Amino acid sequence: MIAFLNYFVRGLLFLVLEWLVVSKLEPGPGWSPVLYPMFFFALPVQFSASARMMLGFAFGLLLDLGLGTGGLHAASTTAMTFVQPFILRYFLSVDERETNLKPGPKSLGWLRYLWMAFWLLLVHQFFYQLYSLFSLGAPVLLLMRWIGNTFMSLALIGLVQGLFFKKKK
Amino acid sequence: MKNLFLILRKLRLLWVFLLFHGISLVFIVRQFKYHQSVLFETSAPLTREWWTRVKEAEHFLFLTSENELLHKEVNRLRMQVMQQQVNGESLCWNSDTALLVPYSWLPARLIHLTLNQSQNRFTLNRGSLQGLKADMGVIGPGGVVGVITQVGPHLATGLTLMNEGQGLLLSVRLKSSGELGNLVWDGKSACCARIEGLATHVKVNPSDTVETSGLSSIFPRGIAVGYILEKRSDQDVEAGYATLRFATRFSALDHVMVLDYTYQAEQDTLENPELP
Numbered sequence: 001m002i003a004f005l006n007y008f009v010r011g012l013l014f015l016v017l018e019w020l021v022v023s024k025l026e027p028g029p030g031w032s033p034v035l036y037p038m039f040f041f042a043l044p045v046q047f048s049a050s051a052r053m054m055l056g057f058a059f060g061l062l063l064d065l066g067l068g069t070g071g072l073h074a075a076s077t078t079a080m081t082f083v084q085p086f087i088l089r090y091f092l093s094v095d096e097r098e099t100n101l102k103p104g105p106k107s108l109g110w111l112r113y114l115w116m117a118f119w120l121l122l123v124h125q126f127f128y129q130l131y132s133l134f135s136l137g138a139p140v141l142l143l144m145r146w147i148g149n150t151f152m153s154l155a156l157i158g159l160v161q162g163l164f165f166k167k168k169k
Numbered sequence: 170m171k172n173l174f175l176i177l178r179k180l181r182l183l184w185v186f187l188l189f190h191g192i193s194l195v196f197i198v199r200q201f202k203y204h205q206s207v208l209f210e211t212s213a214p215l216t217r218e219w220w221t222r223v224k225e226a227e228h229f230l231f232l233t234s235e236n237e238l239l240h241k242e243v244n245r246l247r248m249q250v251m252q253q254q255v256n257g258e259s260l261c262w263n264s265d266t267a268l269l270v271p272y273s274w275l276p277a278r279l280i281h282l283t284l285n286q287s288q289n290r291f292t293l294n295r296g297s298l299q300g301l302k303a304d305m306g307v308i309g310p311g312g313v314v315g316v317i318t319q320v321g322p323h324l325a326t327g328l329t330l331m332n333e334g335q336g337l338l339l340s341v342r343l344k345s346s347g348e349l350g351n352l353v354w355d356g357k358s359a360c361c362a363r364i365e366g367l368a369t370h371v372k373v374n375p376s377d378t379v380e381t382s383g384l385s386s387i388f389p390r391g392i393a394v395g396y397i398l399e400k401r402s403d404q405d406v407e408a409g410y411a412t413l414r415f416a417t418r419f420s421a422l423d424h425v426m427v428l429d430y431t432y433q434a435e436q437d438t439l440e441n442p443e444l445p
Contacts (some may be wrong), residue, residue: 035275048182054189057192061196064196064200068200069200070199070200072193075193078190078193100171131194
């Protein structure tokens with residue numbers, strides 16, 4: 001119950017943070033880094049895949065409601081949470097998976113964590129940018145926004161992890 | 170089937186993903202006008218293509234009934250043409266004289282046809298219950314097909330023009346000159362026959378139309394029988410022959426029309442008064 005409340009509060013915090021702060025960070029048109037995937041990265045490894053996806057969809061939808069972005073975040077978060085178990089399986093050893101590990105810089109190490117985050121953000125941003133542009137007529141623009149936003153989000157997540165979560169250690 | 174369910178169950182995560190993704194896409198499209206216009210532009214040609222295919226399939230499925238309707242229309246038009254011919258009119262249509270036309274038409278379909286016998290026969294899907302009688306003429310889309318010889322309650326059979334000997338003797342005439350002759354099939358070719366009894370002075374040109382003479386009660390005058398195939402040789406001129414190609418393509422025959430001469434009985438009585 002405490003763990004559930006903990007996740008609930010965290011989720012709410014990320015939601016509010018995204019609504020009020022991160023969504024306002026727009027370095028240029030089409031550039032929109034995100035921070036909230038961090039919340040999903042930190043979910044325990046043994047968290048059910050379907051529950052993870054449902055959570056992702058609900059979270060994304062709430063975010064879309066607040067930001068007026070239709071279902072952009074819902075679609076991209078659903079896609080990210082769909083592939084997350086497969087990526088975790090690739091990044092974590094059998095032992096790590098059995099100990100119900102919570103992926104983070106502390107448990108995985110910075111390099112592995114950022115590498116995992118990179119792949120998940122790549123999926124997230126691909127769908128986000130694809131549905132934002134809603135066209136395959138400008139592949140270079142799509143590629144630039146996709147890769148650019150992935151790195152910007154990765155940098156943001158790395159920064160936040162470094163600033164806030166390291167101190168807990 | 171059990172395996173299919175197992176596979177579907179195994180992929181349940183994918184189904185849930187596709188469902189959520191689909192719902193998200195619906196929200197996106199509903200939210201943004203740009204997305205709506207892009208979707209419309211993309212889907213319009215696809216929708217058009219889809220409905221074109223559906224319409225084509227529908228047309229194909231209803232071809233039979235459309236064919237029947239066309240056949241009725243052809244019947245009606247032929248009737249009009251014949252009415253004009255009977256009344257000596259060439260262009261105008263006079264409704265007062267329409268009732269004087271002595272022929273009516275019954276549509277039928279061929280259900281059997283021989284092409285490689287010396288006495289080639291056909292069978293129609295109609296019989297006496299539908300008003301068919303012996304000695305009724307049968308014509309197809311191209312021209313004369315043959316004559317009914319035997320009639321059952323539901324079916325009728327007859328001889329085609331491809332008949333060796335005296336099975337069917339048809340009186341014909343050249344459309345260009347009006348010269349009379351008799352049609353004879355020598356059994357050598359499925360496409361050709363010859364006219365006998367032409368006078369030596371008659372000029373025959375290739376492609377001249379040979380039509381029914383109207384001198385029998387079976388066929389009215391002016392229905393195509395064939396087209397002259399070639400110029401007459403000296404031998405043919407001497408013998409009074411001319412070779413023609415049948416107007417009817419027997420190998421591709423399906424719908425036909427049976428001619429019913431209204432005054433058949435009256436004519437028979439007058440021409441053969443000794444018959445009961």
